[in-house]
Amino acid sequence: MAEKLGIYVCHCGSNIAGMVDVEEVARWAGKQIADVAVARDYKFMCSSLGQQMIEEDIRKLGLTRVVVAACSPHLHEKTFRRACANAKLNPYLCQLTNIREHCSWVSTDREAATAKAKALVYAAAERVKWQQPLEPMPVKVNPRTLVVGGGIAGLQATLELADAGYEVYLVERSPSIGGHMAQFDKTFPTLDCSACILTPKMSEVGQHERVRMLTYSELEEVSGSVGHFRVKIRKKARYVDENLCTGCGICVEKCPRKVIDHEFEAGLGYRKAIYTPFPQAVPRIPVIDTQACIYFERGKCRACEKVCPTNAIAFDQKDETIEIDVGNIILATGWKMFDCRRLPQYGYGRLPNVYTNLEFERLCNAAGPTGGKIVLRDRKTEPRSVAIIHCVGSRDVKTNEYCSAVCCMAALKFGHLVLEKTKAKVYSFYIDMRTNQKGYEEFYQRLLEEGMIFVRGKVAEVTDAARLPSEHGQLIVQVEDTLLGKQRRIPVDMVILMGAMEPQADAKELGLKCGISCSMAGWYTERHPKLDPVATMTDGVFVAGVCQGPKDIPASVAQGAAAAARVQALITKGTVMIEPVVASINEEACSGCRICNNLCPFNAIEYDEDKGVSRVITAMCKGCGTCVAACPAGVISGAHFSNQQILAEIQGALWDANPNGNGLGGDGHASSAGDTQPSLVAG
Amino acid sequence: MSDKNAFEPKIIGFMCNWCSYRAADLAGTARLKYPPNIRIIRVMCSGRIDPTFVLNAFARGADAVMVAGCHPGECHYVDQNYKAMRRYAMLKHTLTQMGLEPERFRLVWASAAEGQQLAEAITQLVEAVRPLGPLHWSGNWEENGHRHEALESILKEHEAAMEVTE
Numbered sequence: 001m002a003e004k005l006g007i008y009v010c011h012c013g014s015n016i017a018g019m020v021d022v023e024e025v026a027r028w029a030g031k032q033i034a035d036v037a038v039a040r041d042y043k044f045m046c047s048s049l050g051q052q053m054i055e056e057d058i059r060k061l062g063l064t065r066v067v068v069a070a071c072s073p074h075l076h077e078k079t080f081r082r083a084c085a086n087a088k089l090n091p092y093l094c095q096l097t098n099i100r101e102h103c104s105w106v107s108t109d110r111e112a113a114t115a116k117a118k119a120l121v122y123a124a125a126e127r128v129k130w131q132q133p134l135e136p137m138p139v140k141v142n143p144r145t146l147v148v149g150g151g152i153a154g155l156q157a158t159l160e161l162a163d164a165g166y167e168v169y170l171v172e173r174s175p176s177i178g179g180h181m182a183q184f185d186k187t188f189p190t191l192d193c194s195a196c197i198l199t200p201k202m203s204e205v206g207q208h209e210r211v212r213m214l215t216y217s218e219l220e221e222v223s224g225s226v227g228h229f230r231v232k233i234r235k236k237a238r239y240v241d242e243n244l245c246t247g248c249g250i251c252v253e254k255c256p257r258k259v260i261d262h263e264f265e266a267g268l269g270y271r272k273a274i275y276t277p278f279p280q281a282v283p284r285i286p287v288i289d290t291q292a293c294i295y296f297e298r299g300k301c302r303a304c305e306k307v308c309p310t311n312a313i314a315f316d317q318k319d320e321t322i323e324i325d326v327g328n329i330i331l332a333t334g335w336k337m338f339d340c341r342r343l344p345q346y347g348y349g350r351l352p353n354v355y356t357n358l359e360f361e362r363l364c365n366a367a368g369p370t371g372g373k374i375v376l377r378d379r380k381t382e383p384r385s386v387a388i389i390h391c392v393g394s395r396d397v398k399t400n401e402y403c404s405a406v407c408c409m410a411a412l413k414f415g416h417l418v419l420e421k422t423k424a425k426v427y428s429f430y431i432d433m434r435t436n437q438k439g440y441e442e443f444y445q446r447l448l449e450e451g452m453i454f455v456r457g458k459v460a461e462v463t464d465a466a467r468l469p470s471e472h473g474q475l476i477v478q479v480e481d482t483l484l485g486k487q488r489r490i491p492v493d494m495v496i497l498m499g500a501m502e503p504q505a506d507a508k509e510l511g512l513k514c515g516i517s518c519s520m521a522g523w524y525t526e527r528h529p530k531l532d533p534v535a536t537m538t539d540g541v542f543v544a545g546v547c548q549g550p551k552d553i554p555a556s557v558a559q560g561a562a563a564a565a566r567v568q569a570l571i572t573k574g575t576v577m578i579e580p581v582v583a584s585i586n587e588e589a590c591s592g593c594r595i596c597n598n599l600c601p602f603n604a605i606e607y608d609e610d611k612g613v614s615r616v617i618t619a620m621c622k623g624c625g626t627c628v629a630a631c632p633a634g635v636i637s638g639a640h641f642s643n644q645q646i647l648a649e650i651q652g653a654l655w656d657a658n659p660n661g662n663g664l665g666g667d668g669h670a671s672s673a674g675d676t677q678p679s680l681v682a683g
Numbered sequence: 684m685s686d687k688n689a690f691e692p693k694i695i696g697f698m699c700n701w702c703s704y705r706a707a708d709l710a711g712t713a714r715l716k717y718p719p720n721i722r723i724i725r726v727m728c729s730g731r732i733d734p735t736f737v738l739n740a741f742a743r744g745a746d747a748v749m750v751a752g753c754h755p756g757e758c759h760y761v762d763q764n765y766k767a768m769r770r771y772a773m774l775k776h777t778l779t780q781m782g783l784e785p786e787r788f789r790l791v792w793a794s795a796a797e798g799q800q801l802a803e804a805i806t807q808l809v810e811a812v813r814p815l816g817p818l819h820w821s822g823n824w825e826e827n828g829h830r831h832e833a834l835e836s837i838l839k840e841h842e843a844a845m846e847v848t849e
Contacts, residue, residue, distance in 0.1 A: 101711025112719040601761035624760035625731030653722040657744025
């Protein structure tokens, strides 16, 4: 091969040069590796000067291949590919090898790290010689977008896109949009009423001409890729005809069956068997709960059907599957409440006056089951003292290690509401107060002044076992006050547990459908934790709101808007270029064994019955290369990850190894390694 | 690293682009330390790892090979890591029968968030392989008389595989 290689070794300031002798690596590469026309080291290869250097070398020396030894390809592969493209070298003839994250940063011995860097450079140089010029493939972007989840993040994303003139499908699992925010009473730190700021957004979405809402629906299946996703949505049977229902609510009124509402009212209130989750629900079309409905239980009743003025009740309705085509997907699926029963020492579910935060939200909500009166479970006694326990299911290795981010502020809000509405004493049992957003610290100071009592310590137990006569009938909070250094027993009437935010139970499953992964805790993984917090590893799939990690309302709104902006950018551009890393089958040589057909999870391999060969549907191939590895005839090739490329990389990476030592005998391939000493440099 | 003559194994790591390669990136970003013996080769998916690659690495003088992918159920390509897992099981079986110490070939699952776990796995692999010394395959066969046993066990395996079980 008459290739001309350029090798560029980056210092990355002292990030690489501090542990790897980069000058030596460059000098060595120039001498050791065949076909190297130039080998240089430079302070910051990714800087414009570094890029210019590469571009000039390509132009002046006529380089045909470029190897950059620097950081992870996930960080700067695009940068160097662009530099090559600027100098009219096909960007896929550039190989970035990672001597920072995989070498200098993880090593402690300079000599060994330098030897490792050499091997990595050698591997990249051997590989790049086999690389082929490739062209990214243009794909048209469907201007429609799918938003999954009708909470505040999803609503914001929907509105941003719809207002910008694009059509949006909004899929929501429950019968109404609104999400958790619809359940809340006040919002911190401004204390404006949650419903007052949310419901206008909900009705705006409900009435928007470019939004198609699919409530009481779930995402079943996603296929395709950025620009052209095909999505299957299961629309669950409401048993109410959406086209006929006017939302008058008479069916709800006349329904004879009342059941505890474990969803919207968090178990504190009741709903009918036919219901809308809350009065301001969007859409206002009710749903029949088949578990509760007398007709579904015994085959008679049909009271709702009799009273409905528009004959909208449809007991024979079935689940429907709808298929839609969209260009991008925004996941805003939110969170679920931690089950406080998992920490039995706090007595939730056993001691009646222990509440969860969501229950308390309903309790003090003017539209809630008590009309906003803060009372104990007997529905009449006002508590004289209230304990708020932080970090229930958060910051605890036994449950969730992460901080749920909002509970400190929510606890302060609860404290304020209790102090405002009752004469009770309010205790906050916290580990650390976290009030690090605009106006939050001020709110904390305000609560200190209002007389909320703060006890620093993790509560050991909440019990009703009184030791003193004065404790009878009360709940006793046992805690180590770490500021006093003392054990304390504090009797109270009511306990509120600040339960953690947890990922939705099916978050992983949904992530898998969309091709994105979750963190260990179960939150969706963003493309970059700092620089790309709404995109994901799958192009065209974005995340917004708490499904990406615990956050408060302003952050969810910001992320919803950010995701929408990213989608708009793709729509406005019209086409996206996708990586040409795909498989292709040499039909001449294919025997038609069809082993590859079933291996492909994307059904991207079709079988041509007439010719008796398999064929890759390029638009559907995602480039995993499983079929390439499996083809018994070796006639499937994977662009940019071909067998030759990887085998050459192995050879390069083992340039200093001793194949004779393993008893298999040298096979003559390691030609350049033959004349170097077979000592164990990596040591 | 004080003893320059001590044996240091050379290890090839095949890592998938989405989870394990990123876990290795994370280990770097977090400045975790692990021995410099591993040289990582990026593939798009652990399902891309052709058994030939592993054999080739051993043939070219690697003392150990690590295959790393996303956790089962978390594959970026739906379930291709299961295919890697099956290939690994079969290849490991074959390699062991051929006289390779099982410690030299390892499958690891590491999500993009598990830099720590990956660094630990690499350290463990290096520590497990160091006492074995260089891969000395034919030597193993001859010196330990493994050849006969290995052939016997291969025959038995084949017989067992021929029997159809419900």
